[in-house]
Amino acid sequence: RLDRLAGFFCLLTAACWLLTMVYALRYMTHEERQPRFYVFFFLTETMVLGTALAADFVTLYLFFEMTTLLSFPLVLHAQSDRAVLGASKYLYYSVAGAFLALFGIVVLASYIPLRFVQGGSLTSPADGRVLAASFCVILGLGAKAGLFPLHNWLPSAHPVAPAPASALLSGIITKIGVIGILRLIYFVVGADALRGTWVQVSAIILALITKEVYSSLFVGILLGALFYSNFNPITGLDAIINDGMVPAVADNAGIMLFLVILGAMVALINRAGGSAAFGRWAETHIKTRVGAMFATFLLGVLIFVDDYFNCLTVGSVMLPVTDRHKISRAKLAYLIDATAAPVCMIAPISSWAAAVSGVVEDYNGFDLFVRAIPYNFYSLLTFVFIVALILMKFDYGPMRLHEMNARFKGDLYTTGDRADANSDAIECNQNGRVIDLILPVAVLIVTCFAGLVYVGGYWDAAGDYYHDFVGAFGNTDAFAALPWGSLIALVFTIIYFLCRRLISFKAAMDCLPKGFINMVPAITILTFATSLKNMTGLLGGKYFVASVMNSAAGSLFSFLPAIIFLVAAFIGFAMGTSWGTAALILPIVLGVFPESDPLFLVTIGATLAGAVYGDHISPISDTTILSSAGAECNHLRHVATQLPYASLVAVICLFGYLVAGFTGSPWPSLIGGIVVALVVVIATRVFGNKEAA
Numbered sequence: 001r002l003d004r005l006a007g008f009f010c011l012l013t014a015a016c017w018l019l020t021m022v023y024a025l026r027y028m029t030h031e032e033r034q035p036r037f038y039v040f041f042f043l044t045e046t047m048v049l050g051t052a053l054a055a056d057f058v059t060l061y062l063f064f065e066m067t068t069l070l071s072f073p074l075v076l077h078a079q080s081d082r083a084v085l086g087a088s089k090y091l092y093y094s095v096a097g098a099f100l101a102l103f104g105i106v107v108l109a110s111y112i113p114l115r116f117v118q119g120g121s122l123t124s125p126a127d128g129r130v131l132a133a134s135f136c137v138i139l140g141l142g143a144k145a146g147l148f149p150l151h152n153w154l155p156s157a158h159p160v161a162p163a164p165a166s167a168l169l170s171g172i173i174t175k176i177g178v179i180g181i182l183r184l185i186y187f188v189v190g191a192d193a194l195r196g197t198w199v200q201v202s203a204i205i206l207a208l209i210t211k212e213v214y215s216s217l218f219v220g221i222l223l224g225a226l227f228y229s230n231f232n233p234i235t236g237l238d239a240i241i242n243d244g245m246v247p248a249v250a251d252n253a254g255i256m257l258f259l260v261i262l263g264a265m266v267a268l269i270n271r272a273g274g275s276a277a278f279g280r281w282a283e284t285h286i287k288t289r290v291g292a293m294f295a296t297f298l299l300g301v302l303i304f305v306d307d308y309f310n311c312l313t314v315g316s317v318m319l320p321v322t323d324r325h326k327i328s329r330a331k332l333a334y335l336i337d338a339t340a341a342p343v344c345m346i347a348p349i350s351s352w353a354a355a356v357s358g359v360v361e362d363y364n365g366f367d368l369f370v371r372a373i374p375y376n377f378y379s380l381l382t383f384v385f386i387v388a389l390i391l392m393k394f395d396y397g398p399m400r401l402h403e404m405n406a407r408f409k410g411d412l413y414t415t416g417d418r419a420d421a422n423s424d425a426i427e428c429n430q431n432g433r434v435i436d437l438i439l440p441v442a443v444l445i446v447t448c449f450a451g452l453v454y455v456g457g458y459w460d461a462a463g464d465y466y467h468d469f470v471g472a473f474g475n476t477d478a479f480a481a482l483p484w485g486s487l488i489a490l491v492f493t494i495i496y497f498l499c500r501r502l503i504s505f506k507a508a509m510d511c512l513p514k515g516f517i518n519m520v521p522a523i524t525i526l527t528f529a530t531s532l533k534n535m536t537g538l539l540g541g542k543y544f545v546a547s548v549m550n551s552a553a554g555s556l557f558s559f560l561p562a563i564i565f566l567v568a569a570f571i572g573f574a575m576g577t578s579w580g581t582a583a584l585i586l587p588i589v590l591g592v593f594p595e596s597d598p599l600f601l602v603t604i605g606a607t608l609a610g611a612v613y614g615d616h617i618s619p620i621s622d623t624t625i626l627s628s629a630g631a632e633c634n635h636l637r638h639v640a641t642q643l644p645y646a647s648l649v650a651v652i653c654l655f656g657y658l659v660a661g662f663t664g665s666p667w668p669s670l671i672g673g674i675v676v677a678l679v680v681v682i683a684t685r686v687f688g689n690k691e692a693a
Helices: 004-030 034-053 057-075 081-109 128-145 154-160 163-173 175-189 198-208 213-228 233-251 253-272 274-285 289-302 307-324 329-345 351-358 365-371 377-392 398-409 435-455 469-474 478-499 505-538 541-552 557-575 578-592 600-617 622-631 635-663 667-692
Strands: none
Touching: 004 034, 004 163, 004 175, 004 233, 034 057, 034 163, 034 175, 057 081, 057 128, 057 163, 057 175, 081 128, 081 154, 081 175, 128 175, 163 175, 213 233, 213 505, 233 253, 233 505, 253 274, 253 307, 253 435, 253 478, 253 505, 274 307, 274 435, 289 307, 289 329, 289 377, 307 329, 307 435, 307 622, 329 377, 329 398, 329 600, 329 622, 329 635, 377 600, 377 635, 377 667, 398 635, 435 478, 478 505, 557 578, 557 600, 557 635, 578 600, 600 622, 600 635, 622 635, 635 667
């Protein structure tokens, strides 16, 4: 069956196999058993193509399982102990998935035909047995795609396979599981039969907790493009490039440039010895773990101008201090992330205030932002929660394991990549002083701040905001202003270090590409995340949100602040942006509630709070990504460890908005939320200590 989906995947498979073959011809010259490798290499390609071209689900399943058997020798190729272990794990998980999928297929065959039909065989909600069988098939095929919880073979099989086989295993072979799931949903059962059922919810949850960020993001982009183009491969590819990735790079070019410059500045400061000098100073002045965490929190609050700047600056400055006091990288990433977005969302002089003000029509956006600050329960209660955790010296959930390992074993990472093991060490000048860290950072803050008001037109005599500080800040563009300020700071830093004779000109130039290299993962994830966000826009996500809001406006009026908080949180999580969420929901909220309504400011605060919470916990959020980069923490470890903390605050906020929906005042909810947050933390600590004892 050569339809659009099959044609697209066949072209992708052929191209990847051809490129990998060219690479393998050189790579395999130093390997043994070359004839066997090439035999299974091409047989596996045949089975992959057969899976894509199958006309019914039984044929797809047979080719699918033959792919497993024929790719097994590729993983086993080296025949070392590690290769045997990795290949065995790959085979065991694949066979387990195969039996699970086979069981589901047998059950499905009793109810519906298994031949592929556009739209599927069912148009009405499926009964319980069909749903259970469909879930078994999805989980079984998901084992090959690396879907949780059948994904643990991936880290064992990939490293032991020859590089050409490993590339195809990751790039193509795992994706045939996705092809099988797409065929099941859209060509066998029918999307309408599964929409809104527990199968759909379970599949989404399993996909979200699958721990491989790059391929997960790319698969999301690919699926969004295919849905948008009705599985037309040419239109889909055009959507990925012209509607997804090109706008993602173009729209974020300023932030990417800022990241590169900031990475270069961090490398320069480290090379000149500024960070090491600050670490030596901290040894004598910051003597406890509580002091180190509190200093990180205060620095994050003080840098309120922009969240991007906050994430990377706080991380680079406090990293040596927290490392010295054995604070885990996951905890540092949480402290950075929890003070970046929340503080910017309640600071009138910030890029977020400017962004939110810019999406409001028919109102003074800056005035509206300031008036809504007391109703932004999530940002305010997050600060209370952080201070309570620090002073009570308490952690729970996955973070507790990370902190225990850091304190008692000296392991700052527990799981995930070791950033310091993968990066080249930069030589450090022992003559550096604390001023060599403070002065470049201070200049960076001043120049970025000046850049924000300059771009906003503060010094433009012909503009509308000449010498109007508030107006200029509300009119600014952080994407242009931050590179403007950081470039000046970079030039100053190089000249300053040359005058201090801490580094040579050649050493300074060597730091520039090293800073860029350190930011490549963050830039890659940012590009993919923004592309996925663009695909969501193409699929009409904003219209869905508008329909939900309007339908709830009548019967659940007093509950609307809580509903808006949940909707904003979901959209912020899915889109990975609080700016985009605010731009999507605020116009709808302003259309539903007039300014005279007592819930007017409550719903605006709920929108901003939900957007921050969703952005805070989203693995594709730019601030979450930059917090991981600033703390040099494995990105998905950061997401997993901060989720229980952020979600506990969000639950308290939800009850706060339920109360505010009836009172119209922020103070009962805010005071009650502070009390509840403290009581919950104290109770959790007491019960946690009892369990530990």
